[in-house]
Every structure is written in C-alpha cells, then in structure tokens.
Amino acid sequence: MKRIKINRLLASDTSIDKVLVKGWVRTKRDSKEFSFMELNDGSCLKNIQIIADSQLENYSQIGVITTGSAIGVEGRLVESPGKGQKWEIHADSVEIINIAPEDYPLQKKRHSDEFLRTIAHLRARTNKYGAAFRIRSEMAFAIHKFYNEKGFRYLHTPIITGSDCEGAGEMFRVTSLEPDAVAKAGKMDFNQDFFAHEANLTVSGQLSAEMFALALGDVYTFGPTFRAENSNTSRHVAEFWMVEPEMAFCDLDGNMDHAEELVKYLTLHAVTNCSEDIAVFTDFVDKGLKKVLDTLIQQEYARISYDDAIDLLLKSKKEFEYKVESGKDLQSEHERFLAEEYFKKPVFLINYPEKIKPFYMRLNDDGRTVAAVDLLVPRIGELIGGSQREERLEMLEQRMDKMGLSKETYWWYLDSRRFGSVPHAGFGMGFERFLMLITGITNIRDVIPFPRTPGNIDF
C-alpha cells in the first residue's frame, strides 16, 4: 500500500477506509485502553492524531514509542469526536520503524532558538523551523515562477571566479595547492595552482549576469554567494543565497519598479500559499508581522534620493548616536529611522555619492552621484542593493581609473560596452533577509538550514 502524506489527508472531504501514513511521533498520551499519538511527516504544520487501541496485535509494543520515534500506521481516516482536529486515524496496525531513545533532545515544549541552533540537524522537526523551511522552499519556487512568468531567463553564473575584485568584501580563496607546499615556498604561486590564476568563491553573479542581459535581454541568477567578512551580526552569514535580476534597456526607475513588483509578488505568494505556516509567525513569533505583510503587499514603497534623505534626517530632530553627514554612508540607525519610523514601509534610497559606491554604477548628470538604489525595509535594513549600470565606455573607464582598477582584468566587461552597449540595470536581493522579513525571524542563522558564520561550520 502506498503511503499518503498528512497534508492531503487533513484536506480530505470524506472519511477513508484504508490509509497508510508514515512519520515521526511528536507526542503521545497513553492509557490502558488507548494510546493517542500526534504524527507529523513534514508535509505540513499540523499533526494527525492516531488512536491505537488495546485490540491491536502489537499493543504492548506501542508503549515503547517515544517522542521522536518513526512509525507507520495503517488504518481508517474518520471524523474525530474530540476537540482540536477534524480528522484522526484509527489504527489497524502500527509499524515501529525506529524508536528514539530517551535522550532525544526535542521535547514537546518551547525551546530557545539558541539551543535549537546547537542541534541544527534536528531543529527542522519543530513547528517553527519546519514552517520556516517549508516557506523557504516555497519562496525559492516562487522566485522561479515570477521570473518565468515575466519571460526572464535563469542564468547559472560561476561559483568559482577569477576576478580579483568584485568590490563586495573579502573573498574565500579557492586553491588546489597543498598548504605544506605553500608554507615551504613562503607564498602562493598561482602559476602552479589549478587555474594558473588566483581564484575565489563568488561574491556576486552580477558582472556575468550583465553579459547575458546584453544577450538574452532579461536574466536572473539565484544561487549561493560567499563573503569572508568577519562580521558577526544577526543579518550576516558567510554563505547565503541571492537573487540577482539584470535587465537590458532598463533604467533606475525600471529597476525600482521591478524590485517592488518582486517583493510584492513573493510576499503575496507566501501569504496565499503558505498561510498555515505563516500563521505560526504572525501568531507566535511576531505579533506585528501581519501588519508588516499587509504593508509589503498593499503600500506603494517610498522613493527618495540620498540628498533628500540626508536633509530629512538632519531635520528629524532625532538624537542619533552617529552624526548624519552628507557624503558619507548612512548608519544602521539612520536607515532604521527612515524605514521604521519615518516612512513606516519599504523605502528606496537612490542617487548616492559616487565616492561611496562601486565602479560599475552609472554616473548621474550631476557628475557627483551615481544611479544606485538600496531598498531599506523595517527591522532588516538593506534588503536590496543595485543600480543602473554605467553603459558608456568612456565614463566606465574613467571611473575605473579613478578607483585604480585594472582595465586589463576587466577586458571582457569593457568589451560589452564596446559592442552594442545599452542602458541596463539590476540588483541583488538577499534571499535569507527576505525570509527574515516575511517571517519575523530576527536572526539570519535561523532561516538557512546550516548557517556558516565566522568560527562555525558545524553540520
């Protein structure tokens, strides 16, 4: 007999004479005549209640079943006379697949996130993390669905790159050289290395994506990204996933329109398709989340220039720990003030001083700012960072010279501005940060299965 998943059973309209379910026991309540078990198979948040009565052949064995044990149950799906569930299964037979010993760490009580992080291999078996990772899966699918519907091409950019500098933080070195040999030589001899060149893990697929946007029109990447920054915060991990659309014939406004459409689409998809799992977070994790989600979906996001934002911050009379200063990057507290207190919704910040932004961003007509865009959201800060790209060869070369970047290294990038260059734009959205936003989870380590952070690569 083929097993049926619990989410399908719970959605049943009628009782069913014979069903087979398999899963893990979340909790069990015994008496002499009955045993009630809550069975969860990960297909949905809810458990199905199993009633095993003393008539069962192996009823004596039922007694040894513990929280965390794996069992298979064949029986009848019937309406439950008890409160709290519509359906339950009256077991005809119970197969014990594996008994979890008494030292099973997950109890039928609330655990702290810190403790669950130490047992990351088991935490998906809890309601909260099960819900979080089902939502993560559904959101990954929704990203592909969104882009497929819009006619974007999905691009696989390299994980290993040879670019010395992509302008986005410290990189993880990739090498096949033996550490002993390197120590003996006193340096890394790249000529002897696998690629005969310095190699790193990617910090962004953007430059590659630009090449393909100028060929396929609209493309996006969605994959892992690596940053070797020694940053220890609730918003940073060394390995994370990023969505990076890149659009030909698109300017900064089009870029923002697209970003807003993406965030709205994904949030709406989560609310409609993961309502049960989302409810875990609106009900238990963050009482204000419902409002956040409504705002994300319904409100028009604010758009403001860097200069206006500085003015606004200066006029706010708000006491900041760090002084607001034109020409400098905004501090976290400034970003939070804008998104959380002033606008109370996502806000696009555009046209930053060229001095504090990377070489590839398009220089504005004022000659002082570039067509950069950050999307700031309440509680997270920067969710999206992007720009209209500099498509004019001379301007690009000037900016690279100014920043001391080697034009030889980027010869292929510059080529794209030589042959049929067109205005184009794109951005990167941190997938984990988006998940934090829609779940109210406050630590990024809790929205990725096995987080990598400085000094921690367990699991």
Place this chain on the structure above:
RNA sequence: UCCCCAGUAGCUCAGUCGGCAGAGCAAGUGGCUGUUAACCACUAGGUCCGCGGUUCAAAUCCGUGCUGGGGAGCCA
C-alpha cells in the same frame, strides 16, 4: 574586529549580604482518563562554562580564557 550582556540539572530559569544546590518542564516508575503543551504520585538527575586568585568559607568577589546573545562596522 570593537562595545555591552550572559553561561547553574536534558531544556527554561531562580539562587537575597559570600555561609548545606533549587523550581517548572522533560526523563524513569506506578496510577488514571476520548486524550490533545493531558492529569496525579513517586524516583533519579549537578565539573554551578574552563583555569588561576582572594577568603575560615565562592554559583556568588577579582583576573583570564572559551562559548553564546545583543549592538557597531561591512554588506545582501
């Protein structure tokens, strides 16, 4: 990397002025019940994060290291 806070039973935490190590939950045993974070009784459970110091006496005070959390920087 910097600043702040914390570390006591499997988990969550209390522990007063330095004076015998505690509770709830979980676990084990027994009882009871169409139960549902079931309930009742009993039992067991400790390197008080490690190391060093002060003291007649340290979970408690001091130093140091480790681990975790919050914040900052960097960014997504």
